[in-house]
Amino acid sequence: MIIKDIIREAGIIGAGGAGFPTYAKLAEGADTLLINGVECEPLLYTDYILMREQMPFILRGAHAVMAEYHISRALLCMKEHTVEALGLTDGQELDTQIFVKQLPNVYPIGDEISMIYEATRRIVRPGALPITVGVIVCNAETAYNIAHAVKHQTPVTEKWLMIGGAVDAPIVFRCPIGTSIRELFAFYNIIVPADHVVLDGGPSMGNIIPWQTEVVKKNTKALLILPKNIPAIVSKMTDVKVSVNRCASNCCQCTRCTDMCPRGLLGYPLEPHRMVRSVTTVAEVSPEMVRAATLCCGCGVCEIAACCQGISPKTIISEFKKILAKNGIRYSADEDVTPSPDRAYRMLPAERWKSLLGVSPYDKVAELAGRHFVPTGVAVPLNRHIGAPSIPCVAEGASVKKGDKIAEAAEGLSVPQHAPIDGRITLITNNKITIERV
Numbered sequence: 001m002i003i004k005d006i007i008r009e010a011g012i013i014g015a016g017g018a019g020f021p022t023y024a025k026l027a028e029g030a031d032t033l034l035i036n037g038v039e040c041e042p043l044l045y046t047d048y049i050l051m052r053e054q055m056p057f058i059l060r061g062a063h064a065v066m067a068e069y070h071i072s073r074a075l076l077c078m079k080e081h082t083v084e085a086l087g088l089t090d091g092q093e094l095d096t097q098i099f100v101k102q103l104p105n106v107y108p109i110g111d112e113i114s115m116i117y118e119a120t121r122r123i124v125r126p127g128a129l130p131i132t133v134g135v136i137v138c139n140a141e142t143a144y145n146i147a148h149a150v151k152h153q154t155p156v157t158e159k160w161l162m163i164g165g166a167v168d169a170p171i172v173f174r175c176p177i178g179t180s181i182r183e184l185f186a187f188y189n190i191i192v193p194a195d196h197v198v199l200d201g202g203p204s205m206g207n208i209i210p211w212q213t214e215v216v217k218k219n220t221k222a223l224l225i226l227p228k229n230i231p232a233i234v235s236k237m238t239d240v241k242v243s244v245n246r247c248a249s250n251c252c253q254c255t256r257c258t259d260m261c262p263r264g265l266l267g268y269p270l271e272p273h274r275m276v277r278s279v280t281t282v283a284e285v286s287p288e289m290v291r292a293a294t295l296c297c298g299c300g301v302c303e304i305a306a307c308c309q310g311i312s313p314k315t316i317i318s319e320f321k322k323i324l325a326k327n328g329i330r331y332s333a334d335e336d337v338t339p340s341p342d343r344a345y346r347m348l349p350a351e352r353w354k355s356l357l358g359v360s361p362y363d364k365v366a367e368l369a370g371r372h373f374v375p376t377g378v379a380v381p382l383n384r385h386i387g388a389p390s391i392p393c394v395a396e397g398a399s400v401k402k403g404d405k406i407a408e409a410a411e412g413l414s415v416p417q418h419a420p421i422d423g424r425i426t427l428i429t430n431n432k433i434t435i436e437r438v
């Protein structure tokens, strides 16, 4: 079996972010593999701990991809403080042709397009894939999962993640996919106060989740407990209708949101101030402008850092994006773009970003948890990756061993799922398979 098939069969998706199936990123023609250990979101330390504890596996996974696709070098991208904390230096060769790449401590440097530019000085054309500039990107944990799949034929059944935010001591640990978050919190004595929420992901791009009923997914990097009254959470709790009304009444068209947009600073034709104006001035809406919404990475800089009128261009753009996605419309361009000469001065220092989000008091370096939770049951999601949902291939009542395949990949972009624990299948629905330990 070629590596691409092994990776697909192992059910590997991006271990952070949207959950894009990893096999679909792999193709001939790359000369550089970028391993993303940047963790550009504030408060996150999962990849830092993973790199500290499991570096040989990460390097092994990188080598497997490099060998298969004849990639001459890999760069393990990290921010300055992570390089220092791991006792490494910029440019250090960690293993044959795998080097440390230190990136500036700015937000959102972990965004794929920004990271590629910072690490290689290549710009992915708007709407194109990284492979078009000879780059494949994978998260550090994804490389770790690839090593296990290639060397040990082990599918993804566990997840590395952290619990942080308003807790005494943030922890990083791993647990079976499908573990109940409520049970996890009970095990680690985590209390969620009534005036707090739980985020799946970082404070900038993570989502508020119904933690009492949610489970750990393959792309859960962090569970953060944060108060409802800080800017990071207020913006997430603001109703879309309120955002639209604010656009209509408050926007002075100062263009600050466009001037600070990290994608715009790379030369992408993304102009949030025009998107905001489109709410009231429909006559100015052009198909090209709307399509450009797909180029937004959702970083939130336009909302939290740029706008002083309480407007969220990001929310308006994400509404455009939903409509475009529903209709399968993407942006594509044949021309190269060039970064703004002002980019270096307009990038947002990470400390400033943290403070604007209101999360500075919660930034404590996480440590590896001393004990690991062993759940009595799991509910494996079938539809939490990009692409078609996985199709169950077991029956209710069947006994399974950890690692057994329980759902096949669907046609097209999709991945299979595997049993995270030994047990008995107790329930199968369209979106999950429940297993109880026996």
Ligand code: SF4
Residues within 6 Å of the ligand: 250, 251, 252, 253, 254, 255, 256, 257, 258, 272, 273, 276, 306, 307, 308, 309, 311, 312, 313
């Ligand atoms: S920064 Fe705010 S006020 Fe200025 S153009 Fe953008 S949305 Fe309008």
Ligand code: SF4
Residues within 6 Å of the ligand: 257, 260, 261, 262, 263, 264, 270, 272, 295, 296, 297, 298, 299, 300, 301, 302, 303, 313, 314, 317
């Ligand atoms: S969220 Fe705003 S600042 Fe970030 S990429 Fe999208 S438009 Fe630009």
